[in-house]
Amino acid sequence: MNQSQCHRIQSVQVLVDSKDRETTWDAVEVYFNCISECDxxxxxxxxxxxxxxxxAS
Incomplete structure (x- = not known):
């Protein structure tokens, strides 16, 4: 794996209907914090x- 592969960032975009927006925002309680380390x-x-x-604020 080369250095450019180590620092690749992927993003995901989700489209939500307005009627589902409140449910979706309440569902996002946990995020992931990721760190890449390369020798x-x-x-x-x-x-x-x-x-x-x-x-919570």
Whole structure:
């Protein structure tokens, strides 16, 4: 895996009907915080993700 592959970011876009918007926003309680680490010598990369609760405020 090369360095450009390690830093690739993927995004997902979801379209929601207005009638489902309230349900959808209430459903998003947990986010994922991901960190990529790459060894500069062998270019081996690891990605670790942790779950993060949404701030109540």
């Amino acid at each position: 500069l010598n062998d270019r081996d990369c690891t990605i670790s993700c942790t779950r993060q609760l949404r701030d």
